[in-house]
Amino acid sequence: MNVLGIETSCDETAAAVVTGERRVLADVVLSQLEEHRPYGGIVPEIAARAHLEHLDRIVAQAMEEAGIGFDGLDAVAATGGPGLIGGVLVGVTTAKAIAAVGGTPFIAVNHLEGHALSARLTGDVAFPYVLLLVSGGHCQLLAVEGVGHYRRLGTTIDDAVGEAFDKTAKMLGLGYPGGPPVESAAKAGDAARFDLPRPLKGRPGCNFSFSGLKTAVRRAVNALPPGRLAESDVADLSASFQAAVGDVLAERSANALDQCRPLYPGADTLVVAGGVAANRYLRRRLEGVAGKCGYRLVAPPPQLCTDNGAMIAWAGVERLRLGLTDSLDFAPRPRWPLDPDASPAIGAGVKA
């Protein structure tokens, strides 16, 4: 079984071919970093145009690397949402065209489901499992019961954790996206120098909040002598921020594992996925908490944590196996929660 996966919901134009035997035949990711750099963030209109300009070439490259023709595809999957609607439209339209020409099934994948199932592409992870989904647009804890079956345990009531990394990086004069430079600056830093808050820590439940932490970082920056921040200030603030995030993610995840133990007695795995899951310090912290709670931690390799086409192709494989294909009438969804029964007021997600 060969499935082509297309990802265009944010600022990566990506295409990949994955097999039913979990082989990644091709995985091409083009980041639009340069296009957005002058604006200090992602500009949706620029992202949509860049996807339109590059996607055909990226798909052709993926097909060539995979060494199969379009007639060798069993399905074409594309991110159908949630995300920036212009980009999603480009990916969905391209996938539908390829599917229509070849008479191949089309599959619209929820981007969050792509992240949620990515651990099953590279590891032996059986349903059900507990998932911490941490990306630029989301911070959620979910019970993954099966393909298409998710129960939300908690979500952020304000900012996503990746967003907190990005804003912290900006305040510290580091680049975008902020996660990687904050992680590397933190290595040389003293995490005890700045006493930053751990929002919601100690409260029952699995929700998150990061806006107070972001404000505290701003206050700490403003309290330093004016002018360019010293390298040690950047390192210490990065380390202090990352430690605060680690404390919160670990404690909230422990609550989720405790909550899931009686509900899913056979579950033994905590999966962390999404762009922030690329962070090695946070992975270590989560490994610690999972172990303490009697679970193991599974984290996909870093390149599979940040947005990519392989996770969309893999979600396509999982859906195709169950006969879950979509009609060519599918309309892209800017919002598409994984758990439709969870309160739409918070965490429904505009971006993944």
Ligand code: KG4
């Ligand atoms: O899942 P993703 O690639 O894109 C979407 O949000 O859709 O996640 C991107 C987020 C960004 O906020 C980025 O700063 C964060 O993931 N990120 C990291 C790291 N690498 C990427 N955060 C912390 N540490 C990292 N190493």
Ligand code: ZN
């Ligand atoms: Zn994502």
